[in-house]
Amino acid sequence: MIKEALQYIVGMGKAEIHERNGQDWSDKQLHLLEAPVASPFTAHTLSGLVGYLKSNFDKRDAAIIHVASPTTVTVKSPLNADENRNYFLKAEALIPEFYFDRWYDTEDFNIKLQSCFVNSDDRDVMLKVVGNITEDQVKTVSDDGVSQAVVARVGVATVGNVEVPNPVALAPYRTFVEVVQPESDFVFRMKDGPRCALFEADGGAWKISAIENIRKYLEASLKDQIEHGRISIIA
Structure with missing residues (x-):
């Protein structure tokens, strides 16, 4: 312990500069005193x-x-x-928060479509479909793996087959409000519950836009x- 303490005290002394092979060397480690910089x-x-x-x-x-x-x-x-x-x-x-690749019940999904996305034709079609389906109707869905069709109310007292658009072109609020929100394609899917989800389908190209x-x-x-x-x- 005494030896280490003495070495520490010696190390606190003034650095000495030595020349070896055409280069200057210090017998102690030196630390640069950098100019202060601002924090944001x-x-x-x-x-x-x-x-x-x-x-x-x-x-x-x-x-x-x-x-x-x-x-x-x-x-x-x-x-x-x-x-x-x-x-x-x-x-x-x-x-606003919207989670892609996550299933929402129709009520939450309807609210998210209206509050987190810019008005567009595809958004309006999705609102009509989502707002007029029930759990039983989703269970009888026609699905070819790409597009889906469900039985939904198309009038006050009538029902009919409604094809769910897929892919859908939407512009979520996902950048600064002062600029145009980039539009991109999404896969729109539904399942029993009824529940709905959007899956990004543009490979992240919207970020460049x-x-x-x-x-x-x-x-x-x-x-x-x-x-x-x-x-x-x-x-």
Whole structure:
């Protein structure tokens, strides 16, 4: 224990520099004292991010906007002498919750269709089908593995065969509300319960469209700053 303590005390002494084979060596490990960098605060809209950048509140010479995903955009500074960046702001989209690949009962599914999706023809057809089926009717479904047909009310007192659209083109709210919500294909399925589910069928291509929509919005909103070289956008 005494030996280790003495070694620790010796190690606390001033570092000595030695030259070996044309290189400088220290007899102690050295740690770089890096310049401090800013931590981000969070906004939840693109308009808030644009307002911050236009105000130049932090007196930045330049900034980089990184569209990291359909729901996240960051604002950072160029690299400093330590190869680090100030992290000024992070914008995170607030989007309603809808779980794909999950079965909902018809009441919950009906509400989710109306609150989490942009109005469209396919959405309206699905609402009519989902709102007019019962458990017994789903059990007598006609299913060829791709499309389904169920017996549903088509009038006040009549029933008829209604084909369930498949695939369906829908635009869920899944990026910032200031930009166009990208439309993509989904597999719509039903089973006894009755229960309904949507399964994504575009391989994630919607994410590229959403990022592109964000980039276009920022370019239009920050045109002057971009032209004067104060802001760069990476998407």
